Each structure stands twice: as structure tokens, then as C-alpha cells.
Amino acid sequence: MERYGIPLDHFLIVSTIMFFIGIYGFIVRKNLITMLMSIELILNSVNINFVAFNSYLFPENMHGYFFALIVVAIAAAEASVAIALIINIYRRFSNIEVENIDEMKY
Amino acid sequence: MINFSYTVWILLIPIFMFLLLGLLGMKFKPLLSGVLGTLGLGVVMVLSYFAAYQYFFELPRLNDTYQQIVAANYTWLRFSDALQIKMGVFIDPISVMMLVVVSTVSFMVNLYSIGYMKGEKGFQRFFAFLSLFTFSMLGLVVATNIFQMYVFWELVGVSSFLLIGFYYERPSAVAASKKAFIVTRFADLGFLIGILLLSFYTKTFDFLSLTGPQGIEITRNLTQTFMGMSVATWALLLIFMGGAGKSAMFPLHIWLPDAMEGPTPVSALIHAATMVVAGVFLVARLFPLYSFAAPDALTVVSYVGGFTSLFAAVIACTQFDIKRVLAFSTLSQIGYMMLALGVSGYGGEKGLGYMASMFHLFTHAMFKALLFLGAGSIIHAVHSNYMYDMGGLRKYLKITHWTFLIACLTIAGLFPLSGFWSKDEILVAAYNHNKLLFWIEYLVAGLTAFYMFRLYFRVFWNKEPHYHHTPHESPLVMTIPLMFLALASIFAGFLPFSHMVSSDRLPFATETNLTVAIPSVAIGLLGILIAFLLYKKDNNTVEKIVKGLGGVYKTIYNKFYIDEVYLFVTKKIIFNLISRPVAWFDRHVVDGTMNGIAGITVLTSRKIKGSQSGQLQHYAFFFVLGAIVFALIFIYLW
Numbered sequence: 001m002e003r004y005g006i007p008l009d010h011f012l013i014v015s016t017i018m019f020f021i022g023i024y025g026f027i028v029r030k031n032l033i034t035m036l037m038s039i040e041l042i043l044n045s046v047n048i049n050f051v052a053f054n055s056y057l058f059p060e061n062m063h064g065y066f067f068a069l070i071v072v073a074i075a076a077a078e079a080s081v082a083i084a085l086i087i088n089i090y091r092r093f094s095n096i097e098v099e100n101i102d103e104m105k106y
Numbered sequence: 107m108i109n110f111s112y113t114v115w116i117l118l119i120p121i122f123m124f125l126l127l128g129l130l131g132m133k134f135k136p137l138l139s140g141v142l143g144t145l146g147l148g149v150v151m152v153l154s155y156f157a158a159y160q161y162f163f164e165l166p167r168l169n170d171t172y173q174q175i176v177a178a179n180y181t182w183l184r185f186s187d188a189l190q191i192k193m194g195v196f197i198d199p200i201s202v203m204m205l206v207v208v209s210t211v212s213f214m215v216n217l218y219s220i221g222y223m224k225g226e227k228g229f230q231r232f233f234a235f236l237s238l239f240t241f242s243m244l245g246l247v248v249a250t251n252i253f254q255m256y257v258f259w260e261l262v263g264v265s266s267f268l269l270i271g272f273y274y275e276r277p278s279a280v281a282a283s284k285k286a287f288i289v290t291r292f293a294d295l296g297f298l299i300g301i302l303l304l305s306f307y308t309k310t311f312d313f314l315s316l317t318g319p320q321g322i323e324i325t326r327n328l329t330q331t332f333m334g335m336s337v338a339t340w341a342l343l344l345i346f347m348g349g350a351g352k353s354a355m356f357p358l359h360i361w362l363p364d365a366m367e368g369p370t371p372v373s374a375l376i377h378a379a380t381m382v383v384a385g386v387f388l389v390a391r392l393f394p395l396y397s398f399a400a401p402d403a404l405t406v407v408s409y410v411g412g413f414t415s416l417f418a419a420v421i422a423c424t425q426f427d428i429k430r431v432l433a434f435s436t437l438s439q440i441g442y443m444m445l446a447l448g449v450s451g452y453g454g455e456k457g458l459g460y461m462a463s464m465f466h467l468f469t470h471a472m473f474k475a476l477l478f479l480g481a482g483s484i485i486h487a488v489h490s491n492y493m494y495d496m497g498g499l500r501k502y503l504k505i506t507h508w509t510f511l512i513a514c515l516t517i518a519g520l521f522p523l524s525g526f527w528s529k530d531e532i533l534v535a536a537y538n539h540n541k542l543l544f545w546i547e548y549l550v551a552g553l554t555a556f557y558m559f560r561l562y563f564r565v566f567w568n569k570e571p572h573y574h575h576t577p578h579e580s581p582l583v584m585t586i587p588l589m590f591l592a593l594a595s596i597f598a599g600f601l602p603f604s605h606m607v608s609s610d611r612l613p614f615a616t617e618t619n620l621t622v623a624i625p626s627v628a629i630g631l632l633g634i635l636i637a638f639l640l641y642k643k644d645n646n647t648v649e650k651i652v653k654g655l656g657g658v659y660k661t662i663y664n665k666f667y668i669d670e671v672y673l674f675v676t677k678k679i680i681f682n683l684i685s686r687p688v689a690w691f692d693r694h695v696v697d698g699t700m701n702g703i704a705g706i707t708v709l710t711s712r713k714i715k716g717s718q719s720g721q722l723q724h725y726a727f728f729f730v731l732g733a734i735v736f737a738l739i740f741i742y743l744w
Contacts, residue, residue: 027727102720 293351
């Protein structure tokens with residue numbers, strides 16, 4: 001199945017790579033802002049999947065596009081909440097290193 | 107057609123009084139709460155009398171038969187269209203008669219209690235409980251269906267429990283109230299199973315349809331048998347077990363003598379006149395069923411009644427606590443009533459026993475309440491329950507003496523007092539049916555006269571003990587009920603009872619059977635004579651007789667050791683062989699499993715809580731790892 005001259009697999013490979021970059025960044029980077037950016041990567045890799053599947057499998061429908069739009073909107077809301085949290089954390093700890101925030105345990 | 111819907115107020119007024127006195131009683135002056143309770147019951151009494159008058163004299167009869175009227179019926183619990191539990195007022199000759207009995211005695215006892223309980227702690231509480239009891243008892247007698255009866259049956263049990271344990275600071279009263287409750291509750295288990303059996307087959311709780319032709323037909327034609335007896339016999343025997351528990355028939359009688367720990371007016375109301383005859387009333391209510399569907403059960407009723415009456419009368423001759431003598435006498439008289447029901451047939455002359463039983467219930471309520479209230483008056487004067495603290499009281503307690511004498515003569519069955527008429531009918535019924543029981547009842551009649559006059563002569567004649575202060579007559583508020591009940595005891599026998607109450611609700615005429623009546627009066631007089639010779643003056647003949655009887659006397663005095671047998675069975679056998687293993691199982695196996703689970707959880711969590719580092723990225727790492735593992739499992743292994 002080919003459209004626009006690019007096979008579907010290519011889209012999926014790109015999105016998989018993005019997804020794992022995001023996961024890697026989330027686990028390895030210590031800065032909260034970078035971690036947030038990693039989450040955005042993960043979300044957007046999902047968006048690519050949505051859009052690609054929609055246009056390749058069900059070109060007559062638009063569900064996938066709208067799903068991608070909803071994910072974008074939710075990501076924006078989530079980012080604002082996360083940044084608000086980060087600001088609060090900065091006020092309390094004077095830095096935004098995730099290793100320092102370990103008080104919530106048993 | 108007369109509208110009887112006002113009879114609902116007969117139930118509503120006492121329950122209102124209970125709530126008022128129970129919730130706000132402590133805010134009132136004691137006297138006010140007593141007067142309020144008494145007034146409430148006075149209204150109930152007037153309403154009951156009015157209902158009785160209308161029912162017996164104004165309501166037209168159908169083919170000469172008294173009608174059965176459902177004056178009110180409310181759906182109380184609704185499970186499905188077929189299974190509904192209703193509460194209502196059912197009016198027929200026996201319920202109207204019971205309304206009169208209960209409201210009269212209740213009113214008299216309330217009035218009397220204002221004097222008797224004066225200055226006691228918990229005066230208001232006492233009147234609240236009395237109202238509760240009256241409500242429950244009235245609800246029981248006007249029950250439209252067997253389930254309503256059961257509900258109120260338990261309510262009278264609770265009121266009895268509360269009132270026996272009124273002096274809850276006394277350990278003996280607490281023990282007695284517990285005993286009464288547990289024994290009757292045990293019997294009620296049988297009652298409940300009986301109800302379930304009966305209603306399972308007849309598909310109805312309603313007395314009207316249960317005892318109507320259809321209910322009888324269904325019950326009689328039940329072919330199922332269990333252990334050699336038909337289901338109908340089982341059901342009715344189990345129901346009788348409930349009745350026997352409440353009416354303290356042998357061998358479930360053990361709670362009644364102990365129930366005398368309660369205040370004396372309570373003994374008069376609950377444990378003599380009204381509640382304890384509930385069992386008789388129950389059998390009478392279901393009488394058509396007993397008569398047609400399970401005559402064997404009726405035979406059991408008659409023998410249990412006959413045996414109890416003899417058994418209790420023998421014990422009563424040896425007791426020294428005057429209230430206990432009266433308690434055993436109550437047992438004996440209820441035995442009479444049960445026996446009369448047991449030997450009765452259905453309809454007209456054959457139903458003489460039924461009518462006699464109800465008649466005796468009526469007269470007994472009057473004279474036994476009088477006896478108890480008189481005993482209360484005596485106890486009030488000398489502050490002791492025991493005969494050996496009394497003697498020569500006729501000089502001090504004039505009114506009590508005369509009313510007590512009337513009651514004693516009545517219970518001894520002397521012509522023309524009410525006891526004579528009702529007892530005579532019972533004897534005639536027994537004579538026509540079962541000669542053995544008839545002779546037993548003759549003997550009991552003699553014993554009754556003997557023990558009552560033993561009590562009378564010991565208390566009012568005999569040697570005066572040394573009184574700390576001169577005994578004085580009770581106040582008017584206590585003696586008026588005595589006088590009223592004395593009048594009732596004398597004249598109640600002249601009621602044309604067989605024209606009002608009969609097994610098929612068809613009036614019939616009775617005549618005194620002289621061949622039965624004359625010997626019964628004679629044997630009563632003989633009993634009185636013996637008591638006169640032995641107890642009029644202080645002499646040592648009694649002690650000689652007691653010594654002569656030796657072990658026999660001791661056995662009787664200790665009530666044939668029935669209580670000890672019960673204690674042995676419960677403490678030694680049931681507790682050791684059943685309760686202890688069950689307790690062990692509960693403590694070790696059931697509790698052990700639960701504690702084990704909790705312990706293991708605690709241990710495990712203690713071991714693994716270190717892995718919770720608080721580092722967000724560790725969690726994320728393990729989460730991703732887990733997700734990958736699951737993904738691999740689902741892809742390759744599923």
C-alpha cells in the first residue's frame with residue numbers, strides 16, 4: 001500500500017524512533033523541563049501513528065485526525081499544569097533536578 | 107354495619123404514651139407521668155368496653171353467628187404481590203374479650219402502681235414500659251394475621267424482659283429477666299418454624315383465611331409426613347411450643363417463678379393476667395385448625411396442660427415466697443385453660459372446652475390480678491416476700507384482707523364466685539372427654555384450695571411475728587383497684603359467656619352439671635378445711651408432716667430439681683460439648699486464618715518497601731520494563 005510515494009512503514013518507523021527517544025529522555029534526563037519535552041515527544045509519536053493510520057487505512061474517515069487534534073489540546077493543558085508544578089518545585093528546592101524530589105516514599 | 111375503625115386508637119394511644127413517657131418522662135414530675143400513663147390506659151379501657159358493647163349487642167349477627175371483622179389492615183412490609191405482611195385490627199369474640207381483659211387489668215395495675223411504686227427510682231420509666239407492654243399485648247390480641255401476632259408476641263417478650271429486670275441493680279433480677287427472655291425466645295423458635303411451615307403450605311398468613319374453610323381444607327389434606335407425623339401436626343405442635351413457652355407450660359415453665367423478681371404490679375399484669383395467657387389465646391385463635399387438621403396436637407395440648415396444672419399445684423403447696431406461690435398457682439391455672447382447649451371439640455356443645463378455656467382466662471385474669479395486687483399490698487406493708495415474716499395481718503390490712511379472701515375463695519372455686527363457674531365448665535368438658543384428666547383436675551382443684559388458704563391463713567391469721575413498725579393499710583389509689591377487681595371476681599361468673607364466646611361463634615346454652623359441680627365444691631372446701639386446721643394457728647403439725655415426708659418434701663420444695671436439670675444440660679453438656687469446641691474453632695481456625703493473612707501481608711510489605719525509592723525515574727523505568735515484558739508475552743507467547 002503506497003500513498004504520496006511513501007509506504008506506511010516509514011511513518012511507523014519514525015514514530016517508533018520518536019517514541020523510544022522520548023522514553024529514553026524521560027528516564028535518563030534529570031532536568032524536569034527536559035523530561036516534559038520527552039513526554040511531548042511520546043505524545044507526538046502517537047499523533048503520527050494516528051494520522052498515518054487514518055490516511056492509509058480509512059482515507060474516507062477523519063477520526064484519526066481529530067484524535068490527533070485532541071491529543072495536541074490535552075498535551076497543551078498537561079504542559080501548562082506541569083510547568084506550574086515545576087515552578088512550585090523550583091520555589092521550594094531552588095532547582096529542578098528530579099533526583100532531589102524524593103520525599104514521597106513509604 | 108357498624109364502623110369499627112376507631113379501634114385503631116386502642117393501639118395508638120398506648121404506643122404514643124410509651125413514646126411520650128419514654129422520651130420526655132424525665133422532664134415530668136413522677137406523679138404526672140404516672141397519671142398520664144393511667145389516663146391513657148383509661149381511655150383505652152373505655153374504648154375497649156365500647157367496642158365490646160357494640161360488638162356483642164349492637165352488631166347484627168349473620169345466621170346468629172358473630173361476625174369476624176377486619177376493622178383495619180395496613181400493608182406493613184411488601185415483598186411481592188403474594189408475600190405481604192400486614193398490620194391491622196381483627197375483631198371477633200375472643201379478641202374483643204381479650205381487649206376488655208387486657209385494658210381493664212392494665213388500667214387497674216397502672217392506677218395501683220402510682221401508689222406502689224411511689225418514690226422508686228425510675229418511676230417514669232416504669233410507666234413507659236407498662237404502656238409499651240399494653241400496646242404490645244393489645245396488638246397481639248387484635249392481630250389480623252399470624253405474622254403480626256408473632257411481631258407483637260416478641261414485643262411482649264421484650265416488655266416482659268424490661269419489666270422483670272426493672273431493678274437492674276439487683277443481680278437476681280437481671281438473671282431472671284435474661285432467663286425469661288432466653289427461655290421464651292427458645293420456644294419462639296419453634297413458633298416461627300411452625301408459622302413458616304403453615305404459611306408455606308396454605309400460602310397465607312391471614313387468620314381469616316387460615317381458620318376459614320379453605321385453610322382448614324388445605325391443611326387437613328397435606329399428605330407430606332415427617333418422622334411419622336403429618337406436616338399439619340408438626341406445624342401446629344411447633345406453634346404450640348411457642349405458646350407453651352409464653353404460657354410457661356412444663357417443661358418450659360422455669361422462667362415464670364423467677365420472673366417474680368420484677369415489681370409486683372408487673373407480676374400481676376404480665377405474669378398472671380395477660381401475657382402468660384397469650385399461649386392459650388394463640389391455640390384458641392388457631393383452634394379450628396387444631397381441631398380439624400391436627401387432633402393429635404390437641405391431645406398433646408391437653409396432656410401438657412393437665413400435667414402442668416398438677417405439677418405446679420404440688421410445688422405451690424411448699425413455697426414460702428408468697429409471690430412464688432402465686433406464680434405456681436398461675437402455672438396451674440393456665441394448665442387448666444390449656445387442658446380445656448385440648449379436650450374441646452368444635453362447634454356448639456362439643457366446643458364447651460373452648461368456651462370454658464376462654465371463660466377461665468377471663469375470670470382468672472380478674473382474680474389472679476387481684477391476688478397479685480393484694481400480695482403487693484401485703485409486701486408494701488411488711489417489706490418482705492416471705493410468709494414467715496407475716497402473720498395476723500387481718501387486723502392491720504382490712505381492705506386487703508377482705509379482697510384477698512374473696513380472691514382465694516374465687517380461685518378455690520366456691521359457689522357462686524366467678525372461679526366456680528369457669529372451673530366447672532372446664533371440669534365438665536374434661537369429664538365428657540377424658541376421665542383421667544378429669545380426675546387430675548379434681549385433685550388439682552383440691553390442691554388449689556389448699557395452697558391458697560395455706561397462704562391466706564399464714565399471712566392473715568397465724569402467729570404475729572415481731573414487726574419493726576406496725577403494718578399499715580395501703581393508700582386508696584392501691585385499694586380501689588383491689589376493690590374493683592374483687593367485684594369483678596365475684597360477678598364475672600354471671601356473664602352469659604357461652605352466648606358470647608364459642609368455638610364456632612354461634613351462641614349456645616350451658617347448664618351446670620351438678621354431678622360435677624357438687625364434688626368440686628366439696629373438694630375445694632376440703633382443701634380449705636385442711637389448710638384451716640394446719641395453718642390457722644401456729645402449731646407443729648406441719649413440721650411433723652414435713653419430717654414424715656422427708657425426701658419427697660425436699661424434692662417438691664426444690665421444684666423437682668427441674669432448674670438444676672436445665673443447668674446441668676446447658677452448663678455441663680451444651681457448654682462443654684458444643685460451645686467450647688465451637689469457641690475453640692472460632693478462635694483458632696476462623697480468627698487464625700484472618701490473622702495469618704494480615705500477618706503475611708505486613709511481613710511482605712516490610713520486606714519490599716525498600717524498593718520504593720521516591721525517585722520518579724526509577725518508577726518510570728520499571729513501568730516501561732513491565733510494559734515491554736507484557737508486550738513481548740502478548741506478542742510471542744499468547
